[in-house]
Amino acid sequence: MSRARAMASSSSISALLSPPTSALFSSKSKISSLSFNKIQPFFFFKQKPITPSTISAAAANSTFILHELGLSESQIDLLFQTHPQIELSSTESLNRRISQLRSLRITESAISRRPEILTSPEFDPLLDFIQKHLVGEIQQEKLERLLISTNPSNSIERIHLLLERGIPEEKLAHVINSVNVGKVFDGMQIRELEEVLLFLQRFGSPEIILRRPAILNLDLQTQLIPRINFLIDLADGEESAAATLIRKLPGILAYTVSHFRSHLNFWTSIGLTREQILKMALVYPNIFSVSKERKLKPRIEFLTQCSLNTEEIFKFLIKAPTFLSLSFEKNLSKKLGFLIKIGYKHQTKELAIALGSVTRTSCKNLQMVVSLFLSYGFSCEDLLKMSKKHPQILQYNWVSLEKKMEFLIEEMERDVGELMGFPAFLGYKLDDRIKHRYEMKKESRGKGMSLNKLLSVSTKRFNLKME
Structure with a gap:
């Protein structure tokens, strides 16, 4: 076949998806948009002449539709020769299929790799399901693989199996986006996939599949x-x-x-x-x-x-x-530096315990915690003593710590130095525990009550004492 004829066939597929009145895939889409190299393998054949006397009624309908899409007579003839099933397609089915492919934004390149998608009824159930349930959710790359690289009957069968085994319809696209489409929806026998799903039910499926769909691979x-x-x-x-x-x-x-x-x-x-x-x-x-x-x-x-x-x-x-x-360079080494600066000694249990505590916070928060205590008049030695007694103070959110310290000083009228004896005060919830209990006790016990006795007693015992 001549290069010009191959390029004309390329144009026919492009025009099917990009009619002159609405260029779906690109504002610059043209009939000749597909390259010769992409389409060439489909067009090495011996041409058979087409004459008006050999065109059936179905072919006439198809010809009319293709004319309406902007294809020339020569382009339609060439398309019929390369894909004769199109010639016999009904007006309704061809219109419907082209409309579906447009709505799914299937690329010209994908169509050129599998032109039978234009006419084969095998694609109907799969295309209908995708159009109704997966449009806008499934990644375009995965969608094209599902349509171009798998047997459509196999794919729709496996989709229904996943739904039957508990995969919610609204999560199906997530699963498809995350697995090897060729293997799960075509390569595996349906029996094999069902055995996998049944086996995983013993260990928490479908939840574990939804969290890690690649398990199905x-x-x-x-x-x-x-x-x-x-x-x-x-x-x-x-x-x-x-x-x-x-x-x-x-x-x-x-x-x-x-x-x-x-x-x-x-x-x-x-x-x-x-x-x-x-x-x-x-x-x-x-x-x-x-x-x-x-x-x-x-x-x-x-x-x-x-x-x-x-x-x-x-x-x-x-x-x-x-x-x-955790990263040593970006995390642990910096935290070790803070701990050493406030007085922790190398190769000691206290250092290990403190480091374990600060793994639960960020380097920035740790820095802010240290700065906060220093701003309230505590020394590094004071902070060292408090953190050895209650290592968690190094991991608390610094904003929360500041609010508790302000409440201790301004509302409870206590000296911030009392934290040296009871640093665990900073670990209780401000509204649910500290404020609540303080308001309940301040009339009977006064403002000088023991912080330890106020907060450390269990909720049950505290409520009994209030009765």
Whole structure:
């Protein structure tokens, strides 16, 4: 075929999607917009002459529609030769299909890769469903892959299966946007996908699928089952514990069994039991995602240098698990600098405990907390004593701290220095605890009441005393 004829065929597809009165995909869309190289493979054929006597009534209707879209006689003839099924399409079906493709913004390039989408009835259920339920939600790239790279019957069958197994219709686009479309909607047998969905129901599906749709990309026999079995074994056979872990972090299933074993061996090598490792994982499942060499080993070594034994390391990590994953350069090193400046000594338990506390706050907030105490007349030595007694004061929001200190001074008419003896005052909620109890007690006890007795007693005991 000549280059000119191939380019004319290219123009026919372009015109189907870009009629002169409404250029849908580009304000500069033209009949010749597709390149010869993109379309050329579809047009190496031996032409058959078309004469008026051989055009059927259906072809006449199709010709009329294509004329209305702005195609010339020669372009229509060439399109009929390359895709003869269009010649036999009814006016209604061809109009409907073109309208659908326009509304879905399917590109000319996509159509050129699969021209049968213009006429094949197999696409009807899939296109109808997408047009009614997924327009505006599904990513254009994923939409085109669904239409161009999969069997439409397979795709609609798997869509209905996902809906039947609990995926909400409004979340379906999220799932499609997040998975390997070719594999999940075409590559897997429908039976295989159903087995995956049924298996995952035991561990929290469909919620875990909605949180991590890429789980559906995994092979049931070689990936999902071995990985989940490892977690069940770690939980001493308790499937419910493994399910809890998976629900907390569905992405944990992305790790291989060898990866799990490597991390398990590391933790057992420092003396932790499998039960302790499971407890740590349930508190912070991301322990399996932390690099052993870059983070785990040097940080456990730091805690060991601070004289923490195995049991103390376990308790530390239960309270401050993000210590394992935070950036050293951008986070932990700066916090260590603040702690050293206010008086903490290197390689001490007090330093480790304080660092564990400040993992729960930002570097900026820690700086503001220190500045706030200094502005109220406390020295670094005072702050050191208070934080050793109540390490949490270093992690509280500085704005909240300031409000409590102002209430202590202005409303309760107390000296801010009383915080040295009872820094835990700063940990109670201002409105629900401090103000409420103060208002309840100030008439009977006066303004000089013990802060410790006012706040530390349980709500039940406090209410009994008020009766």
